[in-house]
Amino acid sequence: MNDWPSLWLTAKLAALTTVLLLFMATPIAWWLATTRSRWATALDALVAMPLVLPPTVMGFYLLLFLSPQGALGQWWLELTGEQLTFSFMGLVVASIFYSLPFAVQPLQASFRGVDNQLLEAGATLGASPMDRFIHLVLPLSRRGYLTAGILTFAHTVGEFGVVLMIGGNIPGETRVVSIAIYEAVETLNYGAAHRLSLVLIGFSFLVLALTYGVNRYFSLLSRDPVSHD
């Protein structure tokens, strides 16, 4: 059995989800970090839901939502002539919902950590709100973006339940590594299951080590010795 299609598909899914999600999570996280609206608590809870819900619950409703009769699925069908369920793009949409908290939460924490005093200084130097966001908030939140990116990527790689429910097991289209392992075990192909599992174990270790390394590097950076001369 060839492992490469499922590995490649997983990498493609995780990369695309990460890029799209970082863009989409930015305004949500910024709003949550800065608003005083009473709706913020509700949105906080909503964003965190995928952390506690069983993937089957999310998968079930996403299946209805993405199906040709569902709101998004119908629109997509009219737009592209293709079905969202049991397709790669369907997996991307599902992953965006499923990994939302892993992107929003680090960004939100990071935005909150940006010193408002610096933004005030930027304003008095003539920077508009958008200018301040692009040239002050974003670079000062590098660490949050790195953490959010790594966690989203890793979490999407580790997805299983939702993928199974809305993507099924179509080689080259929806058969990601976690599904491939499941199938290998079901068909008693323990060799393949071992190979793919070890790849995921190694990958997960690397990703976590990278995340902690990034955090350590940045906290060392901010503890620069102050020189007096």
Next chain:
Amino acid sequence: MTELSIDIHLRKGEFVLALQQNIQLQGIVGVYGHSGAGKSSLLRVIAGLECNASGTLTLGEQCWQASSRHHFVPPHQRQLAYVFQEPRLFSHLTVMGNLHFAMKRVKAVTAMPSLTDIVDGLQLTPLLTRRPATLSGGEQQRVAIARALLTAPALLLMDEPLSAIDRQHKAELIPLLRRINEQFHLPIIMVSHSADELAVLSDQLLLLRKGQAVAFDNTPRLMSRLDLLEMSSLQEAGAVLDAQVDHFDDAFQLTRLLVEGIPLSVPGRVGNVGARIKLRVHARDVAVATEKPRGLSIRNILPARITMIEEGADAHAQLLATVGQQTIRVRLTRASLSELSLVVGQSVYLLIKAASVDAY
């Protein structure tokens, strides 16, 4: 000359800033008051950083705020620059990056000294490639001042700009601020808790108390008012005199100054010959004589006329005496006052110890 017209109301919890004041922006305007008087809040309102403030605010022809017609110019569109109490440098940029940030968003209202001029004037050349986190507090504040100046604003707001800066750099920075103020006609509003600093730096002084303007006048006149409680620390400290450097006495290491044409010596070399400088004379270091004394170690003797006498409830009294156009403050005991039978209008001699004069 531009007028800044303020009619503002701001509530922050218990604190209320309620201010109606027109200020002719000439020279450096000092804002003084005890902590909690609303000095910083006033600057923030002018800059548009307090969105809860209501009222009107205009600078010359530009209306920055008129709450009655829901007009509010956001801070980034006001042609001002703000040096905060903290340096507030952008930590992800180098010193040069911070300066470029300002230059790219230049307000270009006034002609301004060039980058080289400002960098040299504030002695930033060796710091340009460094990150803000590696600078000392004073260095950071100098970068913040340079960054504000580089936007070429119509008005410069400074909140305690000199508090983090050491004595040596302060001595170089003060003339630079004066030069920028005069040469480029950039009005400066400067908040300080240091009466000393404002006495020598400001031309006009706004005194705040509990969120309200108590007095606004030119600095010497305001400082000579005995009815203002806040001025008591200034009065304790004394008066500021305009003087001109006359010559240096190398043999005795003294600088001879002229105050209203009358010679006065201070130790060491001060300023350059011909330069106009300000002198600070502490009230407690001035003595009064009714006749010109002889055989005294005090070398500085100025003829003066008493303009005001105020007796305190304690052992002390204060009097103001004018030398030409300038006022000197004297602190003495009520016993001396009565013994010498001093009265307003009387001609006296003021004895000033050379060592008690700070020159800026």
